[in-house]
Amino acid sequence: MLNTCLALMGNLPWLGWIMPIAMLTLLGFGIAALAKYLFTPRPTSRDLPEARS
Numbered sequence: 070m071l072n073t074c075l076a077l078m079g080n081l082p083w084l085g086w087i088m089p090i091a092m093l094t095l096l097g098f099g100i101a102a103l104a105k106y107l108f109t110p111r112p113t114s115r116d117l118p119e120a121r122s
Contacts, residue, residue: 078085 078089
């Protein structure tokens with residue numbers, strides 16, 4: 070499978086090398102955004118500017 074993929078990427082111009090890198094980068098950004106969403110505390114009503122007066 071890897072040999073087939075590398076042979077296809079070798080036959081394509083620069084796009085064959087950019088697309089896998091772009092997909093892995095987008096996947097990494099998605100995982101990072103999900104982790105940030107899950108592990109950062111939610112803002113509460115005490116954090117609002119109106120409640121700080």
